[in-house]
Amino acid sequence: MSYVPPHLRNSTTTKTTTSTTLEPSTAQYQSFNSHSSQLHQFKTAAAASTAANGSSRNNNFNSNSNNSASVFSNAARRSSVNLVPDPVLSQWKPSERVLALTPEQTQEVRLRLNVDVAVPSESSPAPPPIESFTDMCLHSSIMKDIAFHEYSTPTSIQAQAMPVALAGRDLLGCAETGSGKTAAFAIPMIQHCLAQPPVRRGDGPLALVLAPTRELAQQIEKEVKAFSRSLESFKTAIVVGGTNIAEQRSELRAGVNIVVATPGRFIDHLQQGNTSLSRISYVVLDEADRMLDMGFEPQIKEVMRNLPEKHQTLLFSATMPVEIESLAQEYLTDPVRVKVGKVSSPTANVAQFLEKVSENEKMDRLLTLLVQESTQAERSGHPFPLTIVFVERKTRCDEVADALVAQGLHAVALHGGRSQSEREAALRDFRNGSTNILVFPSNTAGSVNSFTAWVCI
Numbered sequence: 001m002s003y004v005p006p007h008l009r010n011s012t013t014t015k016t017t018t019s020t021t022l023e024p025s026t027a028q029y030q031s032f033n034s035h036s037s038q039l040h041q042f043k044t045a046a047a048a049s050t051a052a053n054g055s056s057r058n059n060n061f062n063s064n065s066n067n068s069a070s071v072f073s074n075a076a077r078r079s080s081v082n083l084v085p086d087p088v089l090s091q092w093k094p095s096e097r098v099l100a101l102t103p104e105q106t107q108e109v110r111l112r113l114n115v116d117v118a119v120p121s122e123s124s125p126a127p128p129p130i131e132s133f134t135d136m137c138l139h140s141s142i143m144k145d146i147a148f149h150e151y152s153t154p155t156s157i158q159a160q161a162m163p164v165a166l167a168g169r170d171l172l173g174c175a176e177t178g179s180g181k182t183a184a185f186a187i188p189m190i191q192h193c194l195a196q197p198p199v200r201r202g203d204g205p206l207a208l209v210l211a212p213t214r215e216l217a218q219q220i221e222k223e224v225k226a227f228s229r230s231l232e233s234f235k236t237a238i239v240v241g242g243t244n245i246a247e248q249r250s251e252l253r254a255g256v257n258i259v260v261a262t263p264g265r266f267i268d269h270l271q272q273g274n275t276s277l278s279r280i281s282y283v284v285l286d287e288a289d290r291m292l293d294m295g296f297e298p299q300i301k302e303v304m305r306n307l308p309e310k311h312q313t314l315l316f317s318a319t320m321p322v323e324i325e326s327l328a329q330e331y332l333t334d335p336v337r338v339k340v341g342k343v344s345s346p347t348a349n350v351a352q353f354l355e356k357v358s359e360n361e362k363m364d365r366l367l368t369l370l371v372q373e374s375t376q377a378e379r380s381g382h383p384f385p386l387t388i389v390f391v392e393r394k395t396r397c398d399e400v401a402d403a404l405v406a407q408g409l410h411a412v413a414l415h416g417g418r419s420q421s422e423r424e425a426a427l428r429d430f431r432n433g434s435t436n437i438l439v440f441p442s443n444t445a446g447s448v449n450s451f452t453a454w455v456c457i
């Protein structure tokens with residue numbers, strides 16, 4: 001394993017060009033992409049060897065970050081004389097039809113899709129939205145998997161965010177939950193990985209997705225697997241707490257294309273030297289606002305400031321508080337901002353009712369509501385609607401779930417205090433309908449898509 005701080009590699013390496021520039025076919029395409037020429041470069045053995053030298057690295061490392069040296073010291077000690085191929089930057093271009101769109105037509109499509117797009121004043125224009133997967137000119141295996149998934153047309157966020165990501169640009173995305181964000185970053189990520197020199201045993205991943213919770217990470221990895229199912233040697237790893245670290249270690253050490261992780265566990269593996277950042281060139285911060293709410297800012301920053309110089313970053317956030325703005329400012333380069341729909345507002349097919357009750361009436365009112373719902377469902381012969389009850393703290397989760405069960409309702413608490421197998425079993429029971437009420441701490445919200453009612457108390 002070789003974690004080599006990028007600033008040091010750059011200052012000590014000599015690059016040898018081994019392949020030549022790929023010419024974009026039109027000036028328009030050239031201006032959308034972040035890099036106008038594509039150089040596929042490899043570092044020399046001598047350079048990598050110098051970079052792997054412990055003392056000079058640590059000196060540099062310390063000057064860069066106060067705690068980085070300790071965080072990655074194991075990985076640093078294990079550094080081998082391993083050639084690290086530079087990433088191949090975006091060579092993608094869309095169909096001729098898309099390239100021929102005028103700025104007015106591009107604007108019309110954005111209006112129709114309800115997409116707002118903005119770029120910093122000095123940067124090149126954002127790539128136009130693409131309303132069909134065919135016009136995105138994706139790898140044939142990915143197209144096969146999209147068809148297998150029965151996705152016929154891109155959703156709005158996919159139509160605009162995918163061309164941005166495929167063009168190699170940084171992205172700041174804001175979209176409602178359930179809008180299809182996962183495929184919007186996962187499909188370009190797979191396409192990006194396919195363009196890179198192959199992953200070898202001992203290499204770190206080519207792409208990294210950081211997500212706030214285990215459940216969300218698992219959901220994302222499932223989607224990544226779904227869109228890479230036709231690619232035989234394409235490997236992904238899920239790196240989350242609460243699961244077997246030894247299995248993750250051997251998977252990581254064998255070399256994977258993509259890692260989907262929660263920040264804490266990913267840092268653990270970096271510290272242990274089980275993986276490295278040295279080949280990462282595509283990073284996704286999903287639900288970044290929730291990651292900050294959950295206190296992952298130091299881990300995110302640790303990863304971001306130690307990435308190789310050449311990488312692209314996609315940051316998705318449902319809200320844009322000042323902390324997200326400053327994260328974007330610090331780690332995104334000329335990002336294309338894509339906003340779909342009214343951010344932080346409910347989707348049109350969700351009805352909301354607000355009832356104000358005092359603290360000591362909450363539990364009774366909840367029980368009354370749910371027992372009424374259960375009676376109604378029984379009478380009409382319909383199943384009880386899948387329901388989530390959000391509560392503030394995990395201790396409260398157990399209290400509420402117990403009270404619901406005592407009323408004969410099928411409820412279960414789902415929170416970080418339960419083991420991974422208990423959490424997975426609870427979600428499985430919820431999906432197959434044998435449990436129809438999940439009680440969740442509110443900071444885990446959003447990990448489950450398939451519910452039809454929810455109550456926050």
Ligand SMILES: Nc1ncnc2c1ncn2[C@@H]1O[C@H](COP(=O)(O)OP(=O)(O)OP(=O)(O)O)[C@@H](O)[C@H]1O
Binds near residue numbers: 181182446
């Ligand atoms: N182009 C598409 N055509 C049809 N279905 C799609 C398309 N894109 C996504 N979906 C489906 O829509 C649902 C929501 O997608 P997804 O989970 O990616 O949304 P999300 O915005 O990431 O949601 P969350 O914020 O909850 O994670 C999923 O069931 C997904 O399979």
